[in-house]
Amino acid sequence: MRHRLKDVAERAGVSVKTVSNVVNGYAHVRPDTRARVEEAIAALNYRPNLSARNLRKGRTGVIALAVPELDIPYFAELARHVVTAAAELGWTVLIDQTGGAREQERVVASGITDHLIDGLIFSPLALTADDLVNLDGTPMVLLGERVDHGPADHVVIDNVAAAREITAHLIGLGRRRVAAIGSQRTPEGASARLRLDGYRAALEEAGLGYDEALVAPAPVWHRADGAVAMRHLLDSGVRPDAVFCFNDTLALGALRALYEAGLRVPEDVAVAGFDGIEDGRFSVPTLTTIAPDKERIARLAVELLANRIDGDRSAPARELSAPYRLEPRESTLGR
Amino acid sequence: MRHRLKDVAERAGVSVKTVSNVVNGYAHVRPDTRARVEEAIAALNYRPNLSARNLRKGRTGVIALAVPELDIPYFAELARHVVTAAAELGWTVLIDQTGGAREQERVVASGITDHLIDGLIFSPLALTADDLVNLDGTPMVLLGERVDHGPADHVVIDNVAAAREITAHLIGLGRRRVAAIGSQRTPEGASARLRLDGYRAALEEAGLGYDEALVAPAPVWHRADGAVAMRHLLDSGVRPDAVFCFNDTLALGALRALYEAGLRVPEDVAVAGFDGIEDGRFSVPTLTTIAPDKERIARLAVELLANRIDGDRSAPARELSAPYRLEPRESTLGR
DNA sequence: CCTGGTTTGTACAACGTTGTAGTCAACGTT
DNA sequence: AACGTTGACTACAACGTTGTACAAACCAGG
Known part of the structure; x- marks a missing residue:
């Protein structure tokens, strides 16, 4: 059974508006009146009707x-x-x-x-x-x-700066063939484009060339796509010694693919992600990432x-x- | 700018209610009237106010x-x-x-x-x-x-049956010291209780005794708690050869702890979870689980x-x- | 051409809330 | 004692929608 301001008002012997004032914390209500109203509210378990309030106030x-x-x-x-x-x-x-x-x-x-x-x-x-x-x-x-x-x-x-930083981290470990997973050709994939820009900037800063063959696309950024892309990279024979995945789920997929291929992480291939998700703290191995x-x-x-x-x-x-x-x-x- | 039924009605030269009837698909509206109203709705980009509709209808x-x-x-x-x-x-x-x-x-x-x-x-x-x-x-x-x-x-x-089934799966692999992670003593932990019941039933069915020392509590079922519980089991010297974790996140934490302890999964310790989350398909190793x-x-x-x-x-x-x-x-x- | 039913449309009230305007008493000032 | 000010409260309308009741226009059958 739902009650309305009117029910509370009748029980407390005041007007509807006074109850409304109590509910909304209006200052000028005598303490004893307020108490009576509050008693009635509690007794009837009154709860305001938000639809009505929204309609009146224009806010939801x-x-x-x-x-x-x-x-x-x-x-x-x-x-x-x-x-x-x-x-x-x-x-x-x-x-x-x-x-x-x-x-x-x-x-x-x-x-x-x-x-x-x-x-x-x-x-x-x-x-x-x-x-x-x-x-x-x-x-x-x-x-x-x-x-x-x-x-x-x-x-x-700052996607560009973050991507550059994590790529530089990989390069700083002595890696020279740093791949990327997650590029997207569609005009909508702006995050992918920015992260690719950062990746590229870091390579050039280090005097490493940008190699199209080291960049694997991923139309969607799920675990499975990361695994597919990683396998594709390995099969293509380019043999990266590091991979920057444009998000963490891609990276978890890549870790899985590397494991299946019998490669050690990070000894054979270092892996980095992006997003800082909780999973990355418990994966085997734990995942290096950019944590926004x-x-x-x-x-x-x-x-x-x-x-x-x-x-x-x-x-x-x-x-x-x-x-x-x-x-x-x-x-x-x-x- | 938001428009109301009234605005549409004025533009179409009909009453408010007729517009309402069109919007709600009422049958008896002449085709030409309906067309005029629909034109007006489109022109004004009219969208019903749900708060008002809810107030009137009592549904949201x-x-x-x-x-x-x-x-x-x-x-x-x-x-x-x-x-x-x-x-x-x-x-x-x-x-x-x-x-x-x-x-x-x-x-x-x-x-x-x-x-x-x-x-x-x-x-x-x-x-x-x-x-x-x-x-x-x-x-x-x-x-x-x-x-x-x-x-x-x-x-x-059926938590009991599912827990029994996965425990039996572990026993069927020849494991004899099957631990459990995730028990809860609070009266609210009904899922934990049911899964523990299933675990226990499977042990007894197989003629294995129930050993309190093999059951690790976990007040919360996060990855970190699974890792803590697993470490605790290992430190306590009971040396299980399998673990049934009461959910998958606990299991992922347990996998992590086993990896850190230098133990192989499943050779040294087999691990099973519960929930069938997507992570379990890509973890290293992939996770045996009950997937509801x-x-x-x-x-x-x-x-x-x-x-x-x-x-x-x-x-x-x-x-x-x-x-x-x-x-x-x-x-x-x-x- | 009238009768009775259906179709198409309208006017009005109501959903529960709050803002505005107003009443009335109590108070302090001159 | 007359005045304005403030406090405590109330009556009323409005938010935008839809259900109910009804009126007008239309149709078929005799």
């Missing part, structure tokens, strides 16, 4: 987080932090899975969730800036760099969104950068 | 999924399937993280999400049947077996909830069982 208290897939650990970990950060500001998070499909992403971006959400935190894979023009004004914060300088707020990490500060990313995104929702919606788009850390582990250092 | 089209932690792979994978299954029935899923804390779980169960959701799919860790009496009628489906025969619908898998049919679990849960929401709310609680499969891999079979 819900934000959406759209990610490609929840069972990619990076996104799951990110989601956890977003939910936590949002909860601190009194928001509930509704999670959308886009599957990374452009059409689905466009539907989400154009507000499929309708008036149910106050704002959107969006980690797009396939979406381009063009797809974003059609927004009907729902505030949005983008994560990652796939949509370069679109019309919305961004939280990014996910908590910070989530917090910045939520704060940007809050500013946009509560503040000036026509203010120019902001771009904030989150820090990352190189975490060297067994897959490059050995035990 | 949103269900919640409450899980302990999203970055435990099992729950992330489950969440993905629930989101997919719900989408097919036109529902949006709101994901709640309870952290497995009893207080938080109670808050969620008692309807923190208020009138925003039509129903709840709940995978509780710490909650007991007593905590569930206070529901204000929001339909709920429980996953797992932590709350035995509570007042709500359940989707379960998560897609089926999600689908059954969504269907049970749908029946409860649309149908008779006072019907007796139903309990459905989902199948599982033993998946033997390298961690017990070798390569």
